[in-house]
Amino acid sequence: MILRTKKLKVHFKGVKALDGVDIFLSRGLTTALAGESGCGKTTLARAILKIHEPTSGKIYLEDKDIALKENSVFLHRNVQIVFQNPFLSLDPRFTIFATLYEALTVCGKVKKKNAKDAIVKSLEEVELDSSCINRYPHQLSGGQLQRVCIARAIINRPALVILDEPTSSLDVTTASKIIKLLNRLKQELKVTFLFISHDLKLLNKISDFSFIMHKGKIVEYGPRNLVYSNPMHPYTKMLIDASNQKLAAMPKENCESPCSSILREIEPGHFIFCD
Amino acid sequence: MIIECGKVLSMKNNLFKEIFKNKLGFMALLILCSLYTSVAFAPFFAPYSYDDDDVLSSYAPPTKVHFKGIRPVIYAKDYDVNKYYQRIYRENESKVHPIKFFVKGEKYKLLGIECDRHFFGTEGEKIFLLGADLKGRDILSRVLYGGRISLSIGLIGAAISLILGLLVGGVSGYYGGRVDNAIMRLCEMMMMVPSFYLMLAMRAAFPPNLTSTQVYLLIVVILSFIGWASTARIIRGMAISLREREFVVAAKTLGVADIKIIIRHILPHTFSYCIVAVFLSIPGYILGEAALSLLGLGIQEPQASWGNLLSSAMGIVNIRLYPWILIPGLFILVTVMCFNILGETLRDVLDPKRKIV
Numbered sequence: 001m002i003l004r005t006k007k008l009k010v011h012f013k014g015v016k017a018l019d020g021v022d023i024f025l026s027r028g029l030t031t032a033l034a035g036e037s038g039c040g041k042t043t044l045a046r047a048i049l050k051i052h053e054p055t056s057g058k059i060y061l062e063d064k065d066i067a068l069k070e071n072s073v074f075l076h077r078n079v080q081i082v083f084q085n086p087f088l089s090l091d092p093r094f095t096i097f098a099t100l101y102e103a104l105t106v107c108g109k110v111k112k113k114n115a116k117d118a119i120v121k122s123l124e125e126v127e128l129d130s131s132c133i134n135r136y137p138h139q140l141s142g143g144q145l146q147r148v149c150i151a152r153a154i155i156n157r158p159a160l161v162i163l164d165e166p167t168s169s170l171d172v173t174t175a176s177k178i179i180k181l182l183n184r185l186k187q188e189l190k191v192t193f194l195f196i197s198h199d200l201k202l203l204n205k206i207s208d209f210s211f212i213m214h215k216g217k218i219v220e221y222g223p224r225n226l227v228y229s230n231p232m233h234p235y236t237k238m239l240i241d242a243s244n245q246k247l248a249a250m251p252k253e254n255c256e257s258p259c260s261s262i263l264r265e266i267e268p269g270h271f272i273f274c275d
Numbered sequence: 276m277i278i279e280c281g282k283v284l285s286m287k288n289n290l291f292k293e294i295f296k297n298k299l300g301f302m303a304l305l306i307l308c309s310l311y312t313s314v315a316f317a318p319f320f321a322p323y324s325y326d327d328d329d330v331l332s333s334y335a336p337p338t339k340v341h342f343k344g345i346r347p348v349i350y351a352k353d354y355d356v357n358k359y360y361q362r363i364y365r366e367n368e369s370k371v372h373p374i375k376f377f378v379k380g381e382k383y384k385l386l387g388i389e390c391d392r393h394f395f396g397t398e399g400e401k402i403f404l405l406g407a408d409l410k411g412r413d414i415l416s417r418v419l420y421g422g423r424i425s426l427s428i429g430l431i432g433a434a435i436s437l438i439l440g441l442l443v444g445g446v447s448g449y450y451g452g453r454v455d456n457a458i459m460r461l462c463e464m465m466m467m468v469p470s471f472y473l474m475l476a477m478r479a480a481f482p483p484n485l486t487s488t489q490v491y492l493l494i495v496v497i498l499s500f501i502g503w504a505s506t507a508r509i510i511r512g513m514a515i516s517l518r519e520r521e522f523v524v525a526a527k528t529l530g531v532a533d534i535k536i537i538i539r540h541i542l543p544h545t546f547s548y549c550i551v552a553v554f555l556s557i558p559g560y561i562l563g564e565a566a567l568s569l570l571g572l573g574i575q576e577p578q579a580s581w582g583n584l585l586s587s588a589m590g591i592v593n594i595r596l597y598p599w600i601l602i603p604g605l606f607i608l609v610t611v612m613c614f615n616i617l618g619e620t621l622r623d624v625l626d627p628k629r630k631i632v
Binding site for chain 2: 072
């Protein structure tokens with residue numbers, strides 16, 4: 001297990017963005033975190049990266065408490081993120097070289113020549129031509145920018161990469177190319193992904209394990225095939241139906257299903273919180 | 276005022292074009308460039324040194340330039356003393372002195388090279404294009420030498436307070452919380468005290484008998500100390516919005532040091548504001564120096580600055596009898612106006628949405 005959270009709570013002035021979340025990520029697997037907008041998925045990602053301070057609870061990265069100051073270098077070295085909107089996540093004043101050089105030199109000084117080689121190599125890994133090295137973000141397309149963001153995330157070979165809806169601001173064909181790229185990288189680099197999305201069809205394709213989140217809490221989790229083929233929690237059912245566009249047929253009370261605190265294993269490895 | 280890269284790049288190319296298009300802005304830029312050039316080469320352009328006094332020319336009025344053919348000449352001046360013991364100067368047309376260019380004169384050092392040529396001058400009779408002061412010193416020469424102090428104080432003062440404001444505002448906005456609270460309260464305290472009194476109080480805190488260089492440095496420090504707070508507040512506001520941007524968060528997750536994030540990712544995005552702010556704040560520094568020197572607390576005689584040149588024009592009698600001693604004020608007026616116009620032009624160019632048609 002590479003990362004686990006323990007009763008993680010993040011509250012913002014009365015809003016319970018995360019309300020006691022326990023998740024665990026297994027090494028080398030792609031874990032999906034699904035839920036509607038505003039359910040706390042991004043907050044969880046940001047809490048893992050220490051951008052938001054937890055109100056209470058713990059996060060362990062390879063059994064090291066990341067709240068401790070001495071572990072912060074270890075955290076930055078091993079956990080990286082790819083954001084939703086590639087147009088916003090690259091500094092518009094930095095060339096692609098400068099962006100990747102900054103990422104590369106965080107862990108120590110690198111000679112410019114060696115750095116250039118490393119940067120060209122990482123661009124090739126994300127299937128980008130090295131000719132874009134001196135371009136600015138506004139000179140590249142959305143798909144190319146997202147590849148640069150992925151290159152920035154993997155350039156220091158982190159153990160875990162958080163993908164925060166990396167395809168939702170891209171068109172369908174570009175998105176599928178990015179998904180293919182991520183699948184390839186996962187196999188080549190043996191990197192663990194935490195894939196955050198509200199697109200359950202996509203998660204069904206790419207993930208190995210799934211957590212379903214609702215109102216700051218995990219409501220159901222288990223291996224991907226069990227969760228998506230046999231959803232047990234009403235909220236999960238609603239999400240899956242919604243992704244299959246059966247929303248009109250859904251009984252309304254199911255959408256507002258309260259989260260219960262009793263965890264039940266309904267089949268081997270497949271858990272839901274219910275009464 | 277935060278602008279994206281595409282705009283920044285196209286603006287870099289268009290900045291001069293746009294200023295060139297705006298006639299008023301271009302004029303202001305031209306006047307400022309010629310002012311700065313002439314004060315930078317003051318010893319060459321000024322016919323005399325700033326402390327070259329001549330008792331026989333006390334309060335001599337501006338010398339009239341006549342033309343013999345195409346050759347500019349001046350007449351020698353004689354004077355009578357009237358019943359109030361004032362000198363009344365008149366031209367003696369029998370003695371003609373031609374104005375010569377690149378004439379030999381007092382020796383001076385410019386950029387480490389010793390020279391004795393002046394742009395223009397006369398032989399045998401002194402020329403006072405803008406008149407002379409009580410001690411018979413040429414006002415034009417003193418304006419040019421004084422401009423070295425007044426104009427450079429504006430630039431250096433504005434630069435120092437901008438750097439201070441950028442760093443303090445950047446740190447305050449980026450960290451937020453208690454740091455922000457403490458720094459902002461300090462800024463408010465600085466801004467609460469009327470700046471002129473604060474300036475006087477700070478000057479009073481230092482001994483009065485300092486050398487010219489010490490006074491110069493002191494004035495720069497005092498003026499920039501007063502100016503940083505308002506810049507810091509605006510930069511802080513921008514930093515708060517910038518720190519939430521994803522590229523800043525991305526740099527944070529990479530583990531880039533906070534100070535590097537502030538300097539590399541946050542402050543550069545405030546530069547379009549800063550350029551305008553600097554140009555609009557320079558007049559304040561020039562006027563601040565002028566005010567201190569006018570009150571005798573700034574640059575001391577015989578050193579010249581535009582402020583202390585005006586101090587001789589404080590009495591109403593002097594202004595009525597010798598109105599040319601107000602000419603340094605005209606230079607201050609023109610410079611301040613040019614900086615304001617240029618600042619406004621830059622603001623329009625960098626932020627077209629705010630342009631008032």
